[in-house]
Amino acid sequence: MDTFPVTKKAVIFIDRDLFPTPHNGGKLKLLPLEVVPYPSDLSFPLDFTHSFIISDRLELAKNLTTRGATLLFILTSRGLTTLSKLPPQDLAFHNVEEALDWVIEHPRGIEDFQLKLTLGAQIIKKGGLVAFPTETVYGLGANALNEEAVARIFEVKGRPLHDPLIVHVQGVGEIEELTTTIPPAAEKLIERFWPGPLTLVLPKSPLVPDVVTAGLPSVALRMPANPWARELIRLAGTPIAAPSANAFGRTSPTCARHVEDQLGGRYDYLIDGGSCRVGVESTVLSLVGEMPMILRPGGITREEIEAVIGTIDKKNFENLGSPSSSPGLLPTHYAPRTPLVLVRNIGAYAKRPDVGIIVFQKSLQKILGPSITLSPRGNLREAAANLYRAMRDLDAMNLTLVVAEKVPEEGLGAAINDRLRRASKSARKRGI
Structure with a gap:
C-alpha cells in the first residue's frame, strides 16, 4: 500500500x-x-x-x-x-x-526580514538613504563617512545644517576610529549602557566629516540596543549617521507607517522592524567639558548615569545657548500639526469636544473630547513608549487643540516633559 x-x-x-x-x-x-x-x-x-x-x-x-x-x-x-x-x-x-x-x-517571517536588511545595507554602501528601526525611534540613515549621502539626509528632512547628527555603530571597537579620546567616564558608561539609548559626545577624529557634526569638534556616538539595527550597520560595513526618520521638527516615528506618512518616496528604502520599544530618543551626554552634562534627556535617566560616574552638571539643558550642541535641542521640535499645549491640570479643557487630551494616568475628570492615557498604571516607561503614538493619533483627528498633562519630572518623566515642552513651543508663540 x-x-x-x-x-x-x-x-x-x-x-x-x-x-x-x-x-x-x-x-x-x-x-x-x-x-x-x-x-x-x-x-x-x-x-x-x-x-x-x-x-x-x-x-x-x-x-x-x-x-x-x-x-x-x-x-x-x-x-x-x-x-x-x-x-x-x-x-x-x-x-x-x-x-x-x-x-x-x-510571508516567510524573519527570513524575508533578513533579506531586507541585506538590501538596505547594500543601498547604504552605495550612498543611499535607508529608514530603519532602533529601540528609540526610526532613523533615516546614511553612510556616516560619505559627505554627499549625509548631506542628502538634511535635504530630505528639511533639517538645518547646524543641527548635528548621531553616528550609530555596531561595536565598541568602531568608536576608536571616530574619536580622538575615550575618557574613563565614557568607558564606564559604555560598559553599563551600551548597547542602549545613550549617546555620548566625544572629541571627533578627522575621519568624521564636518557635515555630520555641524562643524563642531565633537561627535555624538551611539550603539543601538536593537540587534537588527546593529546587524544593518554590520552588513553595511560602515557607521551610520541617522536622525529620526521624520520631517524636521515634527513628531518622531515609532513604526514604519509613521515614516511612510511623513517621508514616503523621499528615502531609498524602508525596513519595517515593528514598533520601537523605548519610544523616545536617546539621552545625549557630553563628555567634552569640565563636567559631564546631559544635552538632551532620553531613554537613560540622569539618576542611572550618576549611579555609574557620579554627579553630572546640573545646568539646564534648555538654556545651553547653542542649539547645535546636540540633536533635538532646537526650541521647536517634535510637534504635531495640531497646536499642542502642556499643562499641569487639564480641567480647563475637559469639557471641550474639539480638544484632544493626553493624560499620564486615568483621569477622574469627565473628558468630552477624545483622550489617550499614556499609562493606566502610572509607569513612566510605558508612558514614554506610548507618547509619540498618542500625539500622532490625536493629530489625525482634525481637532482645534491637543492638551498634554505634564508627567512627574523624575526618571523618564524628564524626557517626556522635554518632548512635550518643545512640541508646545509653536503654540505658545501664537498665544494659544
Whole structure:
C-alpha cells in the first residue's frame, strides 16, 4: 500500500483576547496564510517554523515559539508589563493591524526580514538613504563617512545644517576610529549602557566629516540596543549617521507607517522592524567639558548615569545657548500639526469636544473630547513608549487643540516633559 507524506500547514495564530477586531477584519483577506484564534486545537499537521503567533502574552506564545513559530508581540497595556522580558530580536507592534501588515510584507517571517536588511545595507554602501528601526525611534540613515549621502539626509528632512547628527555603530571597537579620546567616564558608561539609548559626545577624529557634526569638534556616538539595527550597520560595513526618520521638527516615528506618512518616496528604502520599544530618543551626554552634562534627556535617566560616574552638571539643558550642541535641542521640535499645549491640570479643557487630551494616568475628570492615557498604571516607561503614538493619533483627528498633562519630572518623566515642552513651543508663540 502506497503512503504519501503528510503536508504540514503554516498559519497565523492570533491571541483570542486580540481577535477579531473591527479594524483588521478586511486585512485578513490579504494575508498569505490562514488565521487561527489561539489557544486552539493543534491536532492538524503544522509547519511551526513558517507560522506566526500574534499575542501580548509571552507565556501563552511560548508553547508555539519553542516549536519554531515567529512571535509578533503586541504592545497593549498588558503587553507592556512584560516587555522587559521580550527577547531583543523579537519584533513588537503597536497593534494587531500593524503586525498583520508586517506578515503581508514578510510571508516567510524573519527570513524575508533578513533579506531586507541585506538590501538596505547594500543601498547604504552605495550612498543611499535607508529608514530603519532602533529601540528609540526610526532613523533615516546614511553612510556616516560619505559627505554627499549625509548631506542628502538634511535635504530630505528639511533639517538645518547646524543641527548635528548621531553616528550609530555596531561595536565598541568602531568608536576608536571616530574619536580622538575615550575618557574613563565614557568607558564606564559604555560598559553599563551600551548597547542602549545613550549617546555620548566625544572629541571627533578627522575621519568624521564636518557635515555630520555641524562643524563642531565633537561627535555624538551611539550603539543601538536593537540587534537588527546593529546587524544593518554590520552588513553595511560602515557607521551610520541617522536622525529620526521624520520631517524636521515634527513628531518622531515609532513604526514604519509613521515614516511612510511623513517621508514616503523621499528615502531609498524602508525596513519595517515593528514598533520601537523605548519610544523616545536617546539621552545625549557630553563628555567634552569640565563636567559631564546631559544635552538632551532620553531613554537613560540622569539618576542611572550618576549611579555609574557620579554627579553630572546640573545646568539646564534648555538654556545651553547653542542649539547645535546636540540633536533635538532646537526650541521647536517634535510637534504635531495640531497646536499642542502642556499643562499641569487639564480641567480647563475637559469639557471641550474639539480638544484632544493626553493624560499620564486615568483621569477622574469627565473628558468630552477624545483622550489617550499614556499609562493606566502610572509607569513612566510605558508612558514614554506610548507618547509619540498618542500625539500622532490625536493629530489625525482634525481637532482645534491637543492638551498634554505634564508627567512627574523624575526618571523618564524628564524626557517626556522635554518632548512635550518643545512640541508646545509653536503654540505658545501664537498665544494659544
